[in-house]
Amino acid sequence: MSEQTIEEVTGEALLEPLPDDVDPGQGRTVFSAWHLVLLPLALVMVIPLVWMVVTSFETLNETRQFPPVLVPGSIRWQNYRDVLEQAPFARWFLNTLFVTVAVVIGNLVFCSLAGYAFARLKFFGRDVVFLLVLATLMIPFQVIMIPTFLIVRQLGLIDTLGALIVPNLAGAFGIFLLRQFFRTLPIELEEAARIDGASRLGILFKIVLPLSGPALATLAVITFMWTWNDFLWPLVTIYSSNNMTLQLGLTTFQGAHQSNTHLLMAATMMSMLPLLLLFFVAQRWFIRGIATTGLKG
Amino acid sequence: MGQVVFEHVNKVFPGGTVAIDDLSLEVPDGQFMILVGPSGCGKTTALRCVAGLEKPTSGTIRVGDRVVNDVTPRDRDIAMVFQNYALYPHMTVYKNLAFGLRQRKTDKAEIDRRVASVSTMLGLDDLLKRRPAQLSGGQRQRVAMGRALVREPSAFLLDEPLSNLDAKLRVQMRAELKRLHTRLGITTVYVTHDQVEAMTLGDRIAVMSSGKLQQLGPPQELYDEPTNLFVAGFIGSPPMNLIRGRADGGRVTAGDLTFERSEVADGDVAVGIRPETVVQQSDGLPSFEFLVDVVEPLGDEVVVHGSTAGTTVETGAEEEELPTMLEGSRAPITARFDPGVRFHPGDRLRLGVRPDRLHLFDLRTGAAIR
Numbered sequence: 001m002s003e004q005t006i007e008e009v010t011g012e013a014l015l016e017p018l019p020d021d022v023d024p025g026q027g028r029t030v031f032s033a034w035h036l037v038l039l040p041l042a043l044v045m046v047i048p049l050v051w052m053v054v055t056s057f058e059t060l061n062e063t064r065q066f067p068p069v070l071v072p073g074s075i076r077w078q079n080y081r082d083v084l085e086q087a088p089f090a091r092w093f094l095n096t097l098f099v100t101v102a103v104v105i106g107n108l109v110f111c112s113l114a115g116y117a118f119a120r121l122k123f124f125g126r127d128v129v130f131l132l133v134l135a136t137l138m139i140p141f142q143v144i145m146i147p148t149f150l151i152v153r154q155l156g157l158i159d160t161l162g163a164l165i166v167p168n169l170a171g172a173f174g175i176f177l178l179r180q181f182f183r184t185l186p187i188e189l190e191e192a193a194r195i196d197g198a199s200r201l202g203i204l205f206k207i208v209l210p211l212s213g214p215a216l217a218t219l220a221v222i223t224f225m226w227t228w229n230d231f232l233w234p235l236v237t238i239y240s241s242n243n244m245t246l247q248l249g250l251t252t253f254q255g256a257h258q259s260n261t262h263l264l265m266a267a268t269m270m271s272m273l274p275l276l277l278l279f280f281v282a283q284r285w286f287i288r289g290i291a292t293t294g295l296k297g
Numbered sequence: 298m299g300q301v302v303f304e305h306v307n308k309v310f311p312g313g314t315v316a317i318d319d320l321s322l323e324v325p326d327g328q329f330m331i332l333v334g335p336s337g338c339g340k341t342t343a344l345r346c347v348a349g350l351e352k353p354t355s356g357t358i359r360v361g362d363r364v365v366n367d368v369t370p371r372d373r374d375i376a377m378v379f380q381n382y383a384l385y386p387h388m389t390v391y392k393n394l395a396f397g398l399r400q401r402k403t404d405k406a407e408i409d410r411r412v413a414s415v416s417t418m419l420g421l422d423d424l425l426k427r428r429p430a431q432l433s434g435g436q437r438q439r440v441a442m443g444r445a446l447v448r449e450p451s452a453f454l455l456d457e458p459l460s461n462l463d464a465k466l467r468v469q470m471r472a473e474l475k476r477l478h479t480r481l482g483i484t485t486v487y488v489t490h491d492q493v494e495a496m497t498l499g500d501r502i503a504v505m506s507s508g509k510l511q512q513l514g515p516p517q518e519l520y521d522e523p524t525n526l527f528v529a530g531f532i533g534s535p536p537m538n539l540i541r542g543r544a545d546g547g548r549v550t551a552g553d554l555t556f557e558r559s560e561v562a563d564g565d566v567a568v569g570i571r572p573e574t575v576v577q578q579s580d581g582l583p584s585f586e587f588l589v590d591v592v593e594p595l596g597d598e599v600v601v602h603g604s605t606a607g608t609t610v611e612t613g614a615e616e617e618e619l620p621t622m623l624e625g626s627r628a629p630i631t632a633r634f635d636p637g638v639r640f641h642p643g644d645r646l647r648l649g650v651r652p653d654r655l656h657l658f659d660l661r662t663g664a665a666i667r
């Protein structure tokens with residue numbers, strides 16, 4: 001341990017997501033040459049989103065014109081009503097929400113336990129097992145999709161929400177993220193807690209996790225986003241309309257012979273709202289997650 | 298009761314580093330025992346073995362009347378204060394103090410009572426609702442002490458608890474610690490690398506080096522009668538001057554210092570001179586030539602650094618190797634005088650020293666010759 005005190009390592013600064021002076025809202029009065037680069041880039045990113053919003057208020061005819069209609073004749077709220085009437089949209093929304101929340105909770109619980117074991121417990125073969133866990137990060141999902149499908153079928157979960165939840169309850173990424181973070185916590189805190197009489201689980205829940213807010217939030221946000229947006233796995237395992245998630249349901253607006261682009265955009269808009277909301281609320285965790293993963297050893 | 302005993306304790310880390318080499322040590326109930334030595338000497342490992350954070354490779358550790366080798370830290374009835382305090386950053390001071398008691402399912406009223414009494418004793422009453430990050434260094438240190446005290450353990454383990462404080466606060470907390478120990482009389486094992494802390498706090502001091510116990514005794518005894526070169530070089534600030542010499546037929550010569558010591562066997566020796574034992578007038582006393590280099594007036598005394606003819610002896614207790622700016626055949630000498638002496642750099646004089654205040658060590662074994 002260096003001369004640094006523990007409070008400097010895990011003090012308030014760590015419990016706060018980011019110091020205030022990094023707040024994205026500040027410093028916008030300062031103009032720098034970078035903005036000349038960033039502004040066009042931002043435009044490139046935002047234009048599709050804006051186009052989607054605009055299209056979601058157009059009539060079917062307007063969506064088919066070229067050049068594209070960027071200012072619709074009138075704002076058609078009707079599109080949104082049509083989506084809700086023509087498809088079990090609310091049902092899909094609830095399905096997605098349920099699956100996502102379950103997967104996020106599962107990841108927080110199981111990745112904490114596994115990450116802590118890899119970070120602090122000494123057991124035979126720990127480092128080898130950890131390497132194996134890490135190695136699974138390099139296997140593309142498409143490779144394990146069929147084996148996973150077979151297992152899930154044996155569990156009798158095909159075409160149920162369970163098929164979307166169970167295989168995703170823990171992930172190598174979360175284990176890795178939390179292990180790396182746990183290792184940065186001063187070991188003396190845990191030793192002090194051991195002397196104070198806490199058990200291993202007690203240490204994890206009363207000392208380690210309360211100090212791991214940033215890492216847990218990052219994991220929650222990233223898992224939420226992945227699960228919410230997942231398309232391929234639901235496509236493979238879910239057949240009946242009632243059990244579909246949003247991403248899967250959206251495809252029903254896009255047939256082989258006809259696309260209801262205006263309805264598709266309205267539905268997509270609604271399916272994106274929670275993520276947009278999440279991003280605005282938790283963007284500092286996104287940034288931190290990207291900034292910390294893989295950097296701290 | 299709360300005695301702490303090491304019996305032939307060894308600790309070898311994976312990789313073969315020997316941290317503790319056959320340590321046997323008894324801390325009687327209520328005693329303030331200091332483990333002191335340079336970094337890497339095994340003192341902290343020894344303490345962690347008592348706490349149960351390390352497992353000794355062999356040997357027995359007792360706390361009270363129990364062998365605790367296989368007892369969990371929780372059940373050893375000890376409390377520890379860490380060098381960096383290890384306060385739980387997400388808990389208030391009150392919760393930090395109460396955590397150990399809560400883990401033991403202590404009754405809520407009892408927790409309140411004990412936290413209140415400890416916080417009053419340490420002057421933490423106004424801080425109970427604060428988080429560690431909102432405290433000053435000295436306050437954190439007191440909370441760390443309080444967290445140990447509140448448990449009412451049979452032994453206290455302190456690992457360099459003052460080393461993160463600034464110099465002034467350290468002196469203050471040192472006195473406070475001593476007062477606390479006098480008042481509570483709890484067995485205390487205190488690890489430090491600071492020999493001033495060791496001298497001022499300890500009932501007894503165990504000097505360690507390279508995992509071995511070098512000497513065990515009350516502070517004054519260690520100062521007056523170091524059993525070997527290491528302890529001689531480690532205890533005392535400024536440290537003892539050590540000059541290479543030779544004993545021949547009851548006569549010892551070191552540089553140009555010569556004196557009689559009839560019982561000494563012939564051979565190479567180290568002659569040790571405490572800085573405060575030298576005097577300016579050398580009539581009749583054995584004396585040596587002294588070239589003044591630096592004069593440090595401290596108000597209550599004057600410390601003079603200089604050199605004499607001869608070769609200095611390395612003891613292994615030096616903080617770090619300092620390149621001496623002296624010519625090859627001269628040994629650095631530090632001397633302490635009462636205020637009022639007038640020395641100037643470049644002065645050349647003779648300093649005398651009473652023969653019975655000179656220390657002699659066998660240069661081959663390092664052991665003291667008495």
